[in-house]
Amino acid sequence: EAAVTQSPRNKVAVTGGKVTLSCNQTNNHNNMYWYRQDTGHGLRLIHYSYGAGSTEKGDIPDGYKASRPSQENFSLILELATPSQTSVYFCASGRGQNTGQLYFGEGSKLTVL
Amino acid sequence: AQSVTQPDARVTVSEGASLQLRCKYSYSATPYLFWYVQYPRQGLQLLLKYYSGDPVVQGVNSFEAEFSKSNSSFHLQKASVHWSDSAVYFCALASTSSGQKLVFGQGTILKVYL
Numbered sequence: 001e002a003a004v005t006q007s008p009r010n011k012v013a014v015t016g017g018k019v020t021l022s023c024n025q026t027n028n029h030n031n032m033y034w035y036r037q038d039t040g041h042g043l044r045l046i047h048y049s050y051g052a053g054s055t056e057k058g059d060i061p062d063g064y065k066a067s068r069p070s071q072e073n074f075s076l077i078l079e080l081a082t083p084s085q086t087s088v089y090f091c092a093s094g095r096g097q098n099t100g101q102l103y104f105g106e107g108s109k110l111t112v113l
Numbered sequence: 114a115q116s117v118t119q120p121d122a123r124v125t126v127s128e129g130a131s132l133q134l135r136c137k138y139s140y141s142a143t144p145y146l147f148w149y150v151q152y153p154r155q156g157l158q159l160l161l162k163y164y165s166g167d168p169v170v171q172g173v174n175s176f177e178a179e180f181s182k183s184n185s186s187f188h189l190q191k192a193s194v195h196w197s198d199s200a201v202y203f204c205a206l207a208s209t210s211s212g213q214k215l216v217f218g219q220g221t222i223l224k225v226y227l
Contacts, residue, residue: 004156031213042117042203042217043157058214090156094213101147102213104156 003027006091006105013112019078021108023091031094032074033102034058034066036087043090049074081112115140117206119218127226128196134189134221136178136204145207146187147215148178152200160202163187174198196225 003026013019025032030051035043045058047066055066063085065077078085088109092102116139126132138144145164149157161172168180178189187204204218 033213035217040122040219042119042219043215044217045214048214092157101159101162102157102215104158106154106156 004091004093004103004105006089006108009106009108011108011110013078013081013110015082015112017081017112019081019085019110019112021076021078021089021091021110023074023076023105024072025074025091025093025103026072027093027095027103028071029093029095029103030071032068033092033094034064034074034076035090035092036060037090037107038087046076046089078110081110083112086110086112115144115206115208115216117204117216117218119202119204119221121221122219123222123224125224125226126194129193132189132191132194132198132223134202134204134223136187136189136218138185138187138204138206140185140206140208142208143182146178146180147205147207148172148176148187148189149203149205149217150200151203151220157203160189194223194225196227199223199225 007022033048034046049055049068067075088107090107091105094102118137147162148160151157163170163180201220203220205215
C-alpha cells in the first residue's frame with residue numbers, strides 16, 4: 001500500500017513566523033506535490049518536484065518555498081506566514097509516468113493567527 | 114488554459130437512490146480525467162480514471178463515470194448509494210503535456226441520509 005505521511009497534522013503559527021510542513025513517502029515515486037485546499041477552490045498546486053534536488057513552481061507559489069533533499073522527503077516552507085495562508089495542505093506522490101494518478105497524505109491543517 | 118468545473122457544491126440524496134455528480138472540463142484536446150474521493154479527515158483517494166477508449170469507466174465501490182467529448186463532461190454515477198458514500202468528490206484533469214500536474218474542480222460535498 002502506497003504511503004504518504006505528513007507532519008505536523010495540525011499547526012498554529014503567528015503572523016510573520018516561519019512554518020515548515022514535512023512530507024515523507026515510501027512509494028519510491030519520483031514526483032511529489034504540495035497542494036492547498038480551500039473551500040470553493042478545490043486543490044491548487046503550490047510546488048512540485050520531479051526528483052531529489054529539484055523543485056518547480058506550481059500555480060500559486062507566492063509566499064512558499066519547497067525543498068526536496070531526498071527521494072522520500074519534500075518540505076513546504078513558509079518563511080513569513082500570513083493569515084491568508086491558513087488552509088489545509090496536502091502532499092502527494094506519483095510515479096512520474098504520464099498517468100496522473102497521485103497518492104495523497106492525510107493533510108496538514110495550518111492556522112496562522 | 115485547462116480548467117475543471119463542478120457545478121454542484123453540495124448534493125443530498127437518500128440511501129438507495131441513484132447519484133450523478135457533474136463535472137465539466139475545458140481543454141482543447143482529450144485530457145486524462147479522474148475522480149477522487151475524500152472521506153472525513155483523510156487524504157484524497159482515486160475512484161476511477163479515464164485515459165482513452167471506452168467512454169464508460171468503472172471504478173471502486175460500484176462507481177462509474179462517462180466521458181463525453183462533445184459535452185466536455187465526465188460525470189460520476191452510482192446506481193444505489195450507501196450512507197458511507199458521504200464524502201467530498203473531486204473531478205480532476207491532466208493533459209498530455211502536464212503529466213501528473215492535476216487541475217482539480219472545486220469539489221462536491223455528498224451527503225447521504227438514511
